[in-house]
Amino acid sequence: MILHITNDYANSAVYKNLISNLDQNGIEQIIYTPVKSKKSIGGNLIELKEKESKIIYSNILNMHVDRVLFNVKINKIYKDIQSKVDFKKVTCIHAHTWFSDGAIALKLHEKYGIPYIIAVRGTDLNQFWKLPHLKNQGIEILSHATKIIFITPRYQERFLELEKIKKLGNEIVKKTVVIPNGLDPYWLKNIEARKTKLSSPYMLLYIGVFTETKNVIKLVKSVKNIIEQGIDCKLTFVGGGGSQEKEIFKLIANNLHFEFLGNVYDKNELKSIFNETDIFTMTSVKETFGLVYAEALSQGVPVLYSENEGIDGVYDENIGVAVNPRSIKSTADGIKKMIDNYGQFNFEPKEIVAKLDWKKIALKYANLYKEVLNNETTP
Template structure:
């Protein structure tokens, strides 16, 4: 039995896709999902083929205290797991984040000697390691006791290897670090285009953004970069925004009101409708401040669109620079320069769409994880 500890299971389909593929391969799994918001209960359910597999939704986390009192949160999660799961049946733990999930995996490992792997994501490097100074020593123990350390992106592996805060444990953990990317929904692989989209000269450039309207996604600065560019070059760019919600939504919607350079669509749940927006766009733009991977970049590339992304975040380093433009920072001026490069170099991007479908197929990714589980079973 594999135990997944994942605080964000009900918040993202990434975990569901992996768990479903593992289930297709006959892996017995318990998915343990502690969460804060009661609205998460029951989200991303799976009809398992394996009768012993299950998802345990646990509304045990408080909205405020558990964000700050890290050790208390870990203790609460461990006690809840012990109360709800027969740990004698668990052979391996997959902790889907380093700090929030990995802390619980480490405590269970100490008590029950169950091996575990831990994944490193955006909040681990950009929040916990950076600001939770008092928990850095504990974070290092999580890594040192893990069987493997998975980074979802190439650039996060590079950042860990070069981080001076981790340098004195790197001899212990360097060989454990491996990169396994996220996959995309099979719809995008099945409906991929055969070649890159060619952007005609002298036409209005259509940009696309898909995602939440959180401050971390940096949509507000993207909007201002488009405004600045259009001020200089007579409204040559139009940005379509799909998604919404998040802590920056009001500011974003206020900033584009009555401006014809922007189209706000809202949430789109239909994948064919989403595909139609990719088809009418020239570039996908998401210069996030922090991004574990960013599946929408891969969706866009599978639809033949070059992408704008951020240096040292997301897909940076996984593919070479011919997939689009990376901005050196997330300021309005850097994004504006990135837009100018996208438009100037519109004919010069080249990428292998078949390679994207090969690298981001959940079936293959599930097999890679299965190999890691089997090593200790």
């Protein structure tokens, strides 16, 4: 029995797709997800065919206190999970983040001797690791983990370049493995050929929320910059919401070079939008993977992305241009470079999405669990 500990199961289709595909492989699972609100209970609920499998939503977190007092939150979850899970049945723990989930896995490992694996995500490297009072705890979690999973090669590289991690030696390096997130099956079934001709005006697209992390204000200013240089283009926004929405609306008001469509949930409609797009643009300052990049690539659309974040380093093929997200000039130059060299992108959408099939990814995790259990039983 695999125990998944994931703080964000209710809000992320990534976890739902992984759990569902593991279930199809006959793996018994308990998914434990502590939530901050009753509204999250039942989020991403799926019917699991394995009889012993279940999803446990536990509404125990406080939206304010638990964001600040890390170990108060960990102890609360540690106590609660033991009241809801029979640990005699659990053979391996999969903590879906290094800190928030990994800290609980470590405590359970110390009490029950159950091996655990952890995933290192953007929030772990960009936020938790930077907190001095959590560094020793973070290292202890790594030291006792059997495997350390990264969603992209760049995050693995960034992790291994940290001075405190280097000091831990080769034992940590040997534990690391890269397993990407998968794509929604819709995009696997509806692949389009790579685009080779530009529209007039050049059609750019952004999909996502308007937050500081997504860096949309600098993207807008970069597009305005190239328009001022006489390059005729149009940036369409799908999504919205977030802390910077009002500021972005002010920046694009009464400007025909920008179009806001709001949220689009229908995948056929999204596909139509991609079909009218020349370049997908998302220059986040922090991005663990960014599945929307892969969605764009599945539709034959090259991407503008951030250096050392998200999809950077995942593919050997020329899928687009990486830029410094904090620089308006770098972003503007990146868009111009994509326009000037549009015919030189050499990715094949079928090959891109083949690596992101949840069935194949679930199989990798299933084999990883077997490896962990074999290590435990080998003298």
